[in-house]
Amino acid sequence: xxxxxxxxxxxxxxxxxxxxxxxxxxxxxxxxxxxxxxxxxxxxxxxxxxxxxxxxxxxxxxxxxxxxxxxxxxxxxxxxxxxxxxxxxxxxxxxxxxxxxxxxxxxxxxx
Amino acid sequence: xxxxxxxxxxxxxxxxxxxxxxxxxxxxxxxxxxxxxxxxxxxxxxxxxxxxxxxxxxxxxxxxxxxxxxxxxxxxxxxxxxxxxxxxxxxxxxxxxxxxxxxxxxxxxxxxx
Numbered sequence: 001x002x003x004x005x006x007x008x009x010x011x012x013x014x015x016x017x018x019x020x021x022x023x024x025x026x027x028x029x030x031x032x033x034x035x036x037x038x039x040x041x042x043x044x045x046x047x048x049x050x051x052x053x054x055x056x057x058x059x060x061x062x063x064x065x066x067x068x069x070x071x072x073x074x075x076x077x078x079x080x081x082x083x084x085x086x087x088x089x090x091x092x093x094x095x096x097x098x099x100x101x102x103x104x105x106x107x108x109x110x111x
Numbered sequence: 112x113x114x115x116x117x118x119x120x121x122x123x124x125x126x127x128x129x130x131x132x133x134x135x136x137x138x139x140x141x142x143x144x145x146x147x148x149x150x151x152x153x154x155x156x157x158x159x160x161x162x163x164x165x166x167x168x169x170x171x172x173x174x175x176x177x178x179x180x181x182x183x184x185x186x187x188x189x190x191x192x193x194x195x196x197x198x199x200x201x202x203x204x205x206x207x208x209x210x211x212x213x214x215x216x217x218x219x220x221x222x223x224x
Contacts, residue, residue: 031210033212042115042204042215043202043213045213045214088154098156098167099156099213101153
């Protein structure tokens with residue numbers, strides 16, 4: 001399996017601003033998933049984008065996938081203080097089952 | 112419906128003792144996963160179950176770690192002769208089938224004194 005590498009490691013913005021997080025990976029994927037983790041809690045699945053999709057939206061979330069560059073981005077629009085959390089990407093290989101996570105992006109949204 | 116449930120939520124034990132961590136997955140989920148997360152780190156994969164069998168146990172760090180799953184449901188992660196480096200949050204997740212979104216419990220915070 002392969003690990004997604006999130007960038008930046010930390011991001012601090014003001015409420016109402018947009019937040020963009022990036023993910024890079026190394027080999028072919030079936031899909032790529034984004035998760036959020038609030039402090040002291042388990043991970044929560046946000047969105048799954050398949051390898052044949054280029055963009056996907058869910059509420060204030062927008063995910064893009066560029067398989068030629070082996071990268072994905074997560075955009076959170078009109079951020080809120082409640083969006084403060086760590087965000088992880090997980091590339092899933094064609095024959096994959098487990099998820100392998102990087103160290104995530106720690107997003108802080110200041111009120 | 113109920114999510115993934117883990118117990119205990121916190122466990123403090125002395126070095127050298129054995130511990131058992133329990134995971135109740137979402138009903139009907141065939142795939143179950145265990146992960147470990149050390150302070151400020153990402154998640155480290157430990158083991159994956161499909162039904163009651165474990166096709167991928169490559170993440171178990173040593174032979175002190177074992178896990179089983181019975182009835183295609185509850186899973187137990189056992190750590191024998193605990194060491195201080197075993198201190199971490201142990202997270203369990205389940206998914207309907209492998210490769211699909213995983214649903215996580217809130218973890219067991221294990222502290223070895």
